[in-house]
Amino acid sequence: KKRLSIAIDGPAAAGKSTVAKIVAEKLSYVYIDTGAMYRALTYKAIVNQLELNEEVALLDTLLSTDIKLLPSNKGQLVYLDNKDVTNEIRTSEVTNNVSIVSIHPKVRREMVRRQQAFATEGGVVMDGRDIGTHVLPEAEVKVFLLASVEERAERRYTENLQKGFPSDLEKLKEEIARRDKIDSERDVAPLKKADDAIEIDTTSLTIPEVVEKIMALVHERI
């Protein structure tokens, strides 16, 4: 059987990683969360008190930074310079600064180089913002997941409460909208549906329903 490359893009909190993980598991493919790579660099930049507008300083840091995405039975683990930062990269401080770090073309170029290196053999499910447009333009399956800001904020809110994290729905809505705006308006590789991506509006769909739709696309091409 052919080992495909599957690109899953979309705005913040659209459920990309949840469905990408399940699809990867069903196919025994590797799941690559590219947002985690931008988050890991952002976390390191904050810890090292770097100026997030300084492209060259961020690139220099990235070039000497090791980021590993490792599968585990608890989900994907993220290692930054051999330290587990899986939880640290999900704080609101990282979330609210990552889009600024991700604007810089030199940072993106190095990230894309690393992401493409993960995918040379196929058999990957990669999620992000520019996978179908820039990272894997030849991907056999391209999906663009959509949902209203209200729906995405409510899902994140419920998820936070389940994890026992404090959460504010209105604030979540603002943060998600702000992140989408920065990600969509940047000059290099903005958040955008690839021309040949299939759009799936998940607003009224369950997770298994979204997975089902993606698996149908996969089976058409495998």
Ligand code: C5P
């Ligand atoms: O997917 P996640 O929400 O974890 O991504 C965090 C941030 O990383 C995004 O808001 C965006 O600024 C950046 N990102 C990106 N390109 C990608 C993946 C993520 O610019 N391919």
